[in-house]
Amino acid sequence: MASCDTLLEQDETDFGQGPILVQFEKTKTELNIIKDPENTPIDYEVPITFFGGKNVPLDRDVDVTIATSPDSEANEGEEFELNLTTYTIPAGETSVIASIKILTEKLVPFEFKNIVLEITNSSESVSDVNSTAITLKALDSNTLAGTYTVEVGKYWNSGNYNSSFPGRTFVIAAIAPGLYRHEGIAFWPDGNDFYFTVDEETGVISVLDKDPDRTPTLLNGSPIMNCAGGQFEMAPCTDETKKATLKDDGHHLVELTTGYFRGAGATRESLQKLVRL
Numbered sequence: 001m002a003s004c005d006t007l008l009e010q011d012e013t014d015f016g017q018g019p020i021l022v023q024f025e026k027t028k029t030e031l032n033i034i035k036d037p038e039n040t041p042i043d044y045e046v047p048i049t050f051f052g053g054k055n056v057p058l059d060r061d062v063d064v065t066i067a068t069s070p071d072s073e074a075n076e077g078e079e080f081e082l083n084l085t086t087y088t089i090p091a092g093e094t095s096v097i098a099s100i101k102i103l104t105e106k107l108v109p110f111e112f113k114n115i116v117l118e119i120t121n122s123s124e125s126v127s128d129v130n131s132t133a134i135t136l137k138a139l140d141s142n143t144l145a146g147t148y149t150v151e152v153g154k155y156w157n158s159g160n161y162n163s164s165f166p167g168r169t170f171v172i173a174a175i176a177p178g179l180y181r182h183e184g185i186a187f188w189p190d191g192n193d194f195y196f197t198v199d200e201e202t203g204v205i206s207v208l209d210k211d212p213d214r215t216p217t218l219l220n221g222s223p224i225m226n227c228a229g230g231q232f233e234m235a236p237c238t239d240e241t242k243k244a245t246l247k248d249d250g251h252h253l254v255e256l257t258t259g260y261f262r263g264a265g266a267t268r269e270s271l272q273k274l275v276r277l
Contacts, residue, residue: 023127039105062089069116107138145174148274219260235269
């Protein structure tokens, strides 16, 4: 009969001795590219890391080879270049930064394309998730897309001025000409995206009550409010509080009023003025 100790040894799993798997730090990212007359190339960083083993830095270098995937929509040599194809994660480190050069001249605004890179070889094992997709979002010079800081932010809850939120940051993403996605609202940056359009001549913003797929837009689980609905009780909602102003220095202004409806007397209302960084 086998001893209990022998049985334990046979069944024992050592969680610190698994394979080292190399992969890109992110499987997908987006890059806003604002076209300029000089078609300035852009250097873009792509971190590579590993996991497995004890998930600690190793006492040896890890060599990694990358290449353009056959699935890439953007063409190497025309829309981007690999600065190098071989990188080394030094002993004692857990990552290395690969870099590519985006060639902007042939990029067409709103013809979004993916660069797909893959890890083809490593001195350790290569993860099954061995690729990353970088969406090149070429945009006109007058786009509102970018990261914004809140210069003025006011929030009302159920008819009472509740608090302000200056200094917070939000991302505005370009979806199509004149159509944008605002990521987050007031104090809730995650899971509360909404969409708006901008009148090309007047700059007036219209917050939409539906997503592009025509599903109703919800903020914190409740229907979004816009100026067309006539539901605002506290925040002003006029053409002067919902407009975009383009600036020569690129620090564009976005002003808008929105909120969500939880019944008369229980609205959540937000007014903000954003400045692009």
